[in-house]
Amino acid sequence: MPDNPLPFEPHIDPRRENFVVIGSCISRAICFVLTLSEQFRSHFNVINYWSANPNNVMSDFKIDWNLLASAKVIMYHPPGWSSWGKEETYVKLAANISSNSLGITFPYPSLTAFWPFFVQEPRNLEENTIRNPMQHPRRFPQGDSYILAQLRKGEKSPSEIVEQYVNLDISEMVDLNELMLGNLMTMLSKEKETDIKVVDFIKENYQTKTCFQSAPHISNNIVLHLANQVLKKCGYAPLKESILDSYSELVMHEVPIHPSVIRHFDLKFLDEKYRYQVDFWWRPTFEEYVENYVRFL
Amino acid sequence: MDDDNYLETFQEILRNVFFDERITIGRETTAVDVDGWDSLSHVRVLLELEKSFKTELRDAEAACAQNVGELIEIIKARRGE
Numbered sequence: 001m002p003d004n005p006l007p008f009e010p011h012i013d014p015r016r017e018n019f020v021v022i023g024s025c026i027s028r029a030i031c032f033v034l035t036l037s038e039q040f041r042s043h044f045n046v047i048n049y050w051s052a053n054p055n056n057v058m059s060d061f062k063i064d065w066n067l068l069a070s071a072k073v074i075m076y077h078p079p080g081w082s083s084w085g086k087e088e089t090y091v092k093l094a095a096n097i098s099s100n101s102l103g104i105t106f107p108y109p110s111l112t113a114f115w116p117f118f119v120q121e122p123r124n125l126e127e128n129t130i131r132n133p134m135q136h137p138r139r140f141p142q143g144d145s146y147i148l149a150q151l152r153k154g155e156k157s158p159s160e161i162v163e164q165y166v167n168l169d170i171s172e173m174v175d176l177n178e179l180m181l182g183n184l185m186t187m188l189s190k191e192k193e194t195d196i197k198v199v200d201f202i203k204e205n206y207q208t209k210t211c212f213q214s215a216p217h218i219s220n221n222i223v224l225h226l227a228n229q230v231l232k233k234c235g236y237a238p239l240k241e242s243i244l245d246s247y248s249e250l251v252m253h254e255v256p257i258h259p260s261v262i263r264h265f266d267l268k269f270l271d272e273k274y275r276y277q278v279d280f281w282w283r284p285t286f287e288e289y290v291e292n293y294v295r296f297l
Numbered sequence: 298m299d300d301d302n303y304l305e306t307f308q309e310i311l312r313n314v315f316f317d318e319r320i321t322i323g324r325e326t327t328a329v330d331v332d333g334w335d336s337l338s339h340v341r342v343l344l345e346l347e348k349s350f351k352t353e354l355r356d357a358e359a360a361c362a363q364n365v366g367e368l369i370e371i372i373k374a375r376r377g378e
Contacts, residue, residue, distance in 0.1 A: 080361065112337050119315070119333035145333050149316030175344070182340045185355040215337050 010047045017072035019044035022061070022093065024077065024108050025052045026218055029250035033227040036243055039236040044072070063093070071101050075230065078105040078193045104233055106196040106226060109187055111212045113180035114257045114265070116170060118215045119143040123296050130297050132281050140293055141214050141253040141278065147294055158294045165294075166287055171264040180206075180265070196229045198222060208268045214255035220244045223251065253278050256286040298378065300324075303369045310345040314338070324366030336360075352376055 012018065019034075021027050031048045035041050049061045068074060074097050079090040097103040112118045121143035128137040146168075150161045170176065188199045201222065202211050210219040218226075228238040244250075254276040262270065275283040284292065304322065311320045315333045328334040334342065343354045346368070352375040354368075362368040 110337050112340055116341065117316075118337055120335060122332065143333070145315050145317075145338075148333075152317075174341070178344050179341060182344045182355050186340055186360060189356050189360070 010045065012045045012047070016043060016045045018047055018067065018070060019073045020047045020049070020068060020071040020075070022049045022063070022074070022076040023106065024216075025050060026108060026223070026251055027075075027106075029218075029220075029223045030106070030227050030230070032250060033223055033239065033244070034230060037231055037236055037239055040231060040234065043234075047071075065096060068093075068096060068101075069098055073102045073104060073234065075104040075106055077108050080190055080193065102233070104196065104230060105194040106230070107187065107191055107194050107198050108216075109198045109202065109212075109218055109222065110216045111180075111183050111202070111206075112215045113176055113183050114212060114261055115142065115144075115215045115255060116174040116176065116179055116261070117144045117146045119145045119148065122148070126296070128296060130292075132279060138279075138282075138292075138297070140296075141217075141255050144293065147290075151294070161294050162287075162291050165290055166259075168258070169260045170258050171260055176261065176264050195233065196226055198226065201225045207266060210249075210269050213249055213251055214253060217251045217253070219251070220247065220249055249277060252280075256284070256289045259286060300369070303372070304365070306349055307346070307365060307369065310342065310349060314341050314345055322365050324364065324369065326365045327363065346372065350376060 019040075021031050023030075027048055027050045031046050034044075035046060047067065049063065051061070074093075076090070076093060078094070094103070119142070121140045123143075124139045128139070130138040132138060144165075147161060147165055150156055150164070156164065184199055184203060187202070191197055191199055205211055205221065209221045211222055213219050224239060224241070224244055231238055255278070256276045257267070257270070259272045261267075262272070272287075273285060275285055276289065277283055278289060304324065308320060308322050311322065311331060311334070312318055315331070315338075317332065320331055322331070328336075328339065339360065340355075343359060347354050350372050352372055354372070354375075359368065359371055362371060
């Protein structure tokens with residue numbers, strides 16, 4: 001999304017004040033949830049600059065600095081919340097928030113303990129003959145370094161790789177508790193710089209509630225937790241916990257968790273037969289997902 | 298431990314984390330030079346480095362190291378070398 005000022009012209013009602021949000025893909029979901037608050041909605045226009053490319057999330061935009069200067073609230077990820085790369089624009093942003101605006105910094109949480117072999121999926125750059133009903137080629141939300149290594153070696157058939165992978169005990173290969181602790185400590189150290197907090201919520205809930213859809217994507221439970229803190233900062237009442245019950249997950253896509261990881265962490269909110277919302281039309285079990293992933297279908 | 302030992306151990310860790318025997322690194326190597334090494338998988342790399350070098354690395358300084366050489370210098374400093 002190079003040089004993209006905004007994905008669409010925002011509807012700006014001159015009777016309302018401007019609430020500007022600059023951030024990663026999760027910011028779209030947070031904006032949506034904020035507007036479920038009638039108090040918030042009646043007071044603010046929401047203008048959301050977002051990018052799915054975390055390394056260029058700021059440089060992707062031509063920020064309207066005049067708009068920022070007039071904004072009542074500016075919400076953004078502070079420098080350091082990811083390997084943002086070109087962080088100088090963040091520094092410029094922070095320096096340009098006027099004393100008339102309320103600056104709210106918010107986190108971009110990530111968790112690899114549920115997907116310890118997480119890598120970006122390199123094959124997504126290749127042509128895929130499987131197309132969804134919208135005729136877009138199938139893409140996998142994230143990659144798995146273990147399977148990719150098996151494919152690269154070429155010593156086993158796809159069926160053998162699937163069988164081997166499904167029957168792995170990942171807890172014998174990776175210290176999952178240490179990885180979880182590492183994820184939490186990394187977020188905690190970054191959270192010192194943010195107004196909005198997330199680590200305590202994850203610590204308390206990761207076994208009983210869906211907190212992450214994939215390593216870089218939070219679930220509705222966290223979206224609501226973040227949005228309610230923003231509402232509080234603005235002086236509004238929090239939204240009820242049930243407000244998102246009728247919605248599917250706002251941040252796509254759900255990535256299956258290996259059964260041995262489910263067992264290790266004793267996750268209560270899913271099991272081996274759970275169907276994951278990998279895209280709008282595809283809800284495979286873990287094993288069905290792996291069969292397709294190995295064959296890139 | 299000399300620099301070559303640090304590099305060798307570091308390389309072995311990256312090969313194990315990413316299951317890739319082809320990975321070869323030098324002090325100037327950055328995450329973008331290694332397939333799969335990004336801010337998310339970096340947590341696992343740091344954990345394995347901590348285990349091997351018996352030092353704490355889960356903090357902002359280590360997370361922000363720009364290349365392998367910088368990380369090695371942080372490790373050495375924390376080991377009192």
